[in-house]
Amino acid sequence: MPDGASGRSASILVLEDRDAVATLTLNRPAARNGLSIALLDALAAALRDIATDPAIRCVVLQAEGPVFCAGHDLKEITARFADPDGGHAFFADSMARCAAVMQAIPALPQPVIAAVQGLATAAGCQLAAACDLVIAAEEARFCTPGVEIGLFCSTPAVALSRAVPRKAAMEMLLTAEPIGAEEARRIGLVNRILPGAALRAETAALAARIAGRSALAVQLGKRCFNHQTGLPLPQAYEVAAAAMVENLLAEDAAEGIGAFLAKRAPEWRHR
Structure with missing residues (x-):
């Protein structure tokens, strides 16, 4: 990706690079930006490309619509209960793909900033927690609600427990209660809070500042x-x-x- 501005759009992910900053925008607003297999694959491919691109010096991860990311696509998961193995092979493959993306973010040479404009829940909270910095809109909320549907958020707990104190992570995981941006900042999950209207511009400015370093x-x-x-x-x-x-x-x-x-x-x- 060269300096200057360029971009390409897909049905589920929008990629743009401008002046050494790559922006990845989750683009499934109607599905609450759920992490389908296709979206996980698109993220993995984008991160692989960015990792080897010396022109990119910072990355912003953001989303379209009122929800940052609702986690795994539960409709996609539910459909696989009818598989001959009850979904075992699909579930194992899905978790492996998700884990690869979550590990690719901290392994990426460039810093990654999450710009969270709404709800980040389950694997969506994991996605934000995996980033190096999290900038949240005032209305942003974070949640690991798996216990409410009989599915403990074990994989989101990996990134969450590395971003916040142990007991704060366990409280989120056990209660499933969403926390607001201020509480998320207090426990260390969020770096900065901004008015929603300023989120993208201010995050872009922060990314440009980081990209201006060596x-x-x-x-x-x-x-x-x-x-x-x-x-x-x-x-x-x-x-x-x-x-x-x-x-x-x-x-x-x-x-x-x-x-x-x-x-x-x-x-x-x-x-």
Whole structure:
């Protein structure tokens, strides 16, 4: 994807890149942007393309309609109860595809910002929690309601429990009660809250600011951050120190330090 503006539209996903920011828009508003197999596949393909595109330095994930994402497509799931195996093969395949997308987001070299304009529920909450940053509209709500239909949100719990404290995650999972944007920010699921009318413009501005940094430094930093958080303290510092050394040896570090000392704007080479 080159710099400048371009885009392409599909029935379920809209992709656009502009000035080093790629925007992925879930586009199944009539189905509450449910994560059908087709939408999961479209997301997986888009993320694969972005991961290898050096022109993209930040990603925004947003959605059309009043709902950010209602989770897995329950109509698609229900239809498979009639399969000879009761849906076993389909359910296993669906969960594997979803898990691959949720892992691709933190593994992506570029930071990913979720812009949540409405309800993010079940795997939709998982999708937001998997992103590096979450910007929410004032009316946004987050929920893991699986227990209400006899289906504990076990896979959403993976991303949720890594984004918020353990007991906050368990309360959401056990009660199925939706939480508003303010509570989501209080527990650490949301970074910023904005009026709904300003959500897309302000999120785009934040993404542009991140995209204006050294891509190499940001990508090294994201990779190191995600790696060290699961390690004991001594190993975490070993990983972080190695990342700092690698970063210091990069051209952009010399340029950035030199620019700071000379009181001028840096000219990033992204290497």
